Amino acid sequence: MRGHERPLSPHLQIYRPQITSVLSILHRLTGVALAFGALVLVYWLAAAASGPAAFESAQWLIGSFIGRLFLFGWTFALFYHFCNGIRHLAWDAGWGFELEQARRTGLLVVAASAVLTLAVWIAGYWAMGGR
């Protein structure tokens, strides 16, 4: 069999991005980002276990401008991975494979992630104001 007649898998540089492929790689990227975000959860718990002074400096670091920036990114990554994960579970159950459905649920996932991220941050600042 001559090699050059075989079909090639899509090459990333010349393959036009589609919502399905972009959201698919975004699921991986947010997953890897969240694995690093889990480090902060452990840091925060360990600081709390170490006592008030360590907890104070952890709260300061996480609450700093850079800390909040990362936290905001992780919030979006978490909601995206969460919503798109449910989309994946629906696919696993055999639902939503039509192209038009896949496109619409993809847009829904992005919109829901953005709305949930903003809602959680507004609620968080509102809760902080009450303290």
Added chain:
Amino acid sequence: MSMRSALGRVRGLGSAKSGTGHWWSQRLSAIALVPLTLWFIGSVVVLAGASHAEIAAWISSPFVASLLLLLVATTFYHSYLGLQVVIEDYVHGEAIKVATLIVVQGASIFLALAGMVSVLMLLFGN
């Protein structure tokens, strides 16, 4: 007629020799993380800006501590299963792939343990 041997059919492991175990564990941990994550996000929002005393009082409940232990364990289990697939897909040298998998698995186990020990310290420190 199937070309598969009777033993192969009973084992059901397929050509990758590991069956559906990894896939199934990834889905089950994902399903478990749905309520756990929602609960944790809600708690963090309510606790935004809380003092050490308020956090310690919150974790001193056996239900909160149990949910946190489940959250930490399931998060690192699910994230390791995901990172494993990413490494297997993108790291091509056999030696460097196995070394990366071992390091990431070790780090995941250590971090999960550190998080869980912290929760237990806060629970029993009160």
